[in-house]
Amino acid sequence: MKEKLDSILLLDDNPATNYIHKKFIEKVNCTERVLEFQNGYEALKYIRDHSHRPPDLIFVDINMPIMDAWEFLEEFEKLEEGLRQKSKVFVLTTSLSPRDVEKANQIGFIEDIMMKPLSTDDIEQLMTKFF
């Protein structure tokens, strides 16, 4: 595991979920910064505007009203390759549906689907495996 990531981006329309995940990430102490977004458009704008410093890890909730995970990832895929490849993407959900698993499998750059809320154990394991 790397010493510490530069940033982790949280994208969930429910601020409570983002808050809880931020707390756990801080507890694991695996990143310098936690970026919270409740809207996919804002998250994309941030990534584009900070192309020199893209997030190392992105957690995106599948079900969001304005722009869901699939729409977000469709736009994310359009970003420059260098920018996109820098971030590892995980999708989050409270219940796994076969349709979601199938969709996730179709999108090559998704690392995994995970159940939310994430725990500190989940985050530690993920860090060990991917970084």
Added chain:
Amino acid sequence: MAHPNTIQTSTTWLKDIPSAIALIDKNFEICDASQNWFQKFQLEGKEKETKGVNIFEIFPRFSEDWKVKLDYVLDGLPNIQIMDKVETDGGDSLKYIWHLNPWKDGYGNQLGVILNVQDVKDNHHLQLELQRTRDSLYQKGKMAKIGSWDYSLSEKNVTWSQNIKEILGIDSNLKGTLENMVTFFKEGSSRDTFQTILEMAIRTGKPWDENLELATPGGKSIWVKSIGRPKFKDGKCSRIIGTLQAISQTRETSSAHNQSSASWNYDPFFQQSPVGMAIVDYTTGKLLQINETLEALIGKTNKQLSNKSYRNFLDTKKLGRKNPVTQLSKSGRFGPLDIEYVRGRTKSLNVQLKGKVIEGQNKSKLVLITVVDITKQNEKQLVLEEKIGQTKDEIKKLVNFAHMTSHNLKGQASNFSLLLQFLKTEKMEEERKTIFTMLSHASESLTDTIKGLREIVTIRQNINLRKRPLSFNEYVFKAEQGLSGLIKKEEAKIVNEIPDDLKVRALPVYLESIIGNVLSNAIKFRKKHKKPLVVISAQVKQYYTVVSIEDNGIGLDLKNHEQKLFGLYEAFQKENDSRGMGLYLVKYQMELMKGSVECESKPNEGSVFRLFFSNK
């Protein structure tokens, strides 16, 4: 097992019969005879040698006419009698009557001919009977429209019997040539078939039995049963004996002379059967008879339909594998075949047909068809299918609903629990405030979800209530009262253009909920610097009353969200720009009332929600 054509049937019983009876096979060879018969023709003691010998060898006096008549019997004609006169060595003259009848086995297979001989001197009246028989034979032939023809290959001429001339309408001066005969068969498949089977018979000796169509010189079309038997001499075909029987007029013959043939009787069972029935001629496809039940069902009489082709009722081209003609030719049966029958100008019936080939008089092929009215069954089936469809939709909705509810409540419950844990351990005041805000938010969200669930339960409880005409404006007023706080806060203006007498068919609980939800959304999703304006209008159409609720709010990007606008998941999203559970409930309730809801909107250009209330 004995083959029907090889005579292995036991004939031991014959020996003791007091009459003079002989059995000959299809080649006219003696199979067996009674003792009396052997005695009568001085063959006593030569029984064994006689068996297997051709009758024409035993009785060289038998003329060609015998062959023709024996052929008639082999073709199934019974009770043919021939006078036989014998000069004895002593100069005496003996006269016999030979009764010729078909010899069949227990399965109805033709084995040969039964010859029963009677002495004329023993029975003087037989002479009279013979004359009567001749007349009768002619009459039967005439009535059954059976005629014979004989083609001699060496002389290249055809001899036609009187009946055949009548059947064919042949001019008595017409030359008896095969070419002329061929032209009587209707051009096309009938003529081609006749030429082929004739050629085959001459070449291989194969007899035939085919139904063919004739075109008479008078321009008439007649279907006939054509039977032909080639006769061979020294390995070569020398002559062909044939019969023609008109089969399209057999009904008349049957009623006039039903003693001589097994006939199809339109018996009381057929007439009084509670099931609709029809008899169709297999060969011509013409309707011969329908029963009373079918007359009542289709509203036409037997007389109106008699002799009409089944094609008037059934377009077989579109039926493919279900084509009854194909099925009948393969298996002798067809159906069940469901078709639509248009009775009169407007009434349409769904009927189910089943058919089976049966044997009519003179072995003609008929099709017995049963016709059952399944209109009501179909209607019930449609209602049932609709109910099943609705139930499936309901189940699908419930499964989705259960899934989304548990999913949503699980998420919220987890958040609650985790936030409370944080609160317990958090010391910093600022952070505790943040957690409190989060908890408060989660609590509101949970309350809204539970409220939504209760509304859905209410909807389901009212699902069986009947719609009734409701004053639309009365419910707009109720909704305005319910939303008065929001209207005041947002300084909203509602312009209602609906006339007071407008009524829509709806359930009161649903209508109240629908108007409340659409109005509150129209006000809530306002532009920041523009006071909300909502215009309500209606248009009554033939099948629907369309109510439009238009606002000047922030609008929606339908290009990306049309599918999700009324979705169940969106029902649980209570954040910022979500329309909440309201629109899900609006759509659900409108659909339960056989109506629908549509949305027209663009970002920053307001929205129009159109509610379609069914007028039924």
